[in-house]
Every structure is written in structure tokens, then in C-alpha cells.
Amino acid sequence: MSVSEHKQHSKASITCKVITISDTRDQSTDKSGKLMMDFLTTSGHVIKDYVIVEDNQQAIREAIDLGCKDDEIEAVLTNGGTGMAKRDVTIETVEDMLDKEMVGFGELFRMLSYTEDIGSAAILSRAIAGVRNKTVLFSTPGSTGAVRLAMEKLIIPELPHVVWELSK
DSSP, X not given: OOHHHHHHHSOSOOEEEEEEEOSSOOTTTOHHHHHHHHHHHHTTOEEEEEXXXXXXXXXXXXXXXXXXXXXXXXXEEEESOOSSSTTOOHHHHHHHHOSEEOHHHHHHHHXXXXXXXXXXXXXXXXXXXXXXXXXEEEEEOSSHHHHHHHIIIIIHHHHHHHHHHHHO
């Protein structure tokens, strides 16, 4: 079956949880979380849950676990906490939680960041995606530019397809 045939079988609406990981943002200042949710709802997807958690492994793990244990949530999307600073622990936390990693997500995100956005600074960009249980998980940097790039070029075009693959 071709990729286009796979996409034809995919659901039009995916139920999602959005997690912003930040020590400084709240709901009134979380531009990246709002942008992520705008992309999802504009594309016909449903936001079942949205939270902001501190940049620490336990808080991130608990928020992701709650999403992955909820039978209605098919995708968990995080933004933030992916940098190189000591306090940035999203990637390490998510990586340990995945049953399967979609290595192409991080690779393509960095390639697109390099060619379309930030040039050689893309070597500092960390992004990861994969599967935990039957839930797809995407983690992006927290800048609005990074969220826009990931959502437009990678997540929105493939989200229904990935969820369909997990349902088989």
C-alpha cells in the first residue's frame, strides 16, 4: 500500500494532549503551546488536555504518562525544555519513555531548521518523536518558530497517518 493510500485510511480527527514545559510560562504567556493547539484545531483535531509543567523529569514524566494512559488521547505533543542547558531535560525524559523512536522526526526537524530557519545553529536543536503504548509522542523546542516549523512541515501532515499505523 502506498503512502497516499495509507493516508486515505487515516482518521480525520485525532484527540491530543499538549504539554508546555517551562519554568517561566503560564497560560497567558504560553505562545508556543497556543500555536501548537491552533495548528491542531485548525486541522480538525481535538485538544482534550493542555498543561504547563516545570522543566523537571518527574513533572514531565507524570504529564506524559497521564496522556498515554488516557484511552481517548491518541497523541501527546510537548514543547520546551529541549535545549542544551543543564535544566533542559525533556529529550532525556521522553527518550527513556518511548517504546519505539521515530528517528526521522528529529533528523528532518534539524534539516528543515538548518535550511529554512536558523542555519548552523540547528546543531543545537533537539527534537524527538516516537510511541509509548499506543500513543504517539512528539517533542519540539519551545520557540514559536520551532513549533511552527514542526507543526507545518512534519506533525500536521503525518499525525493522522502515524495514529492509523498504531491502530493496526
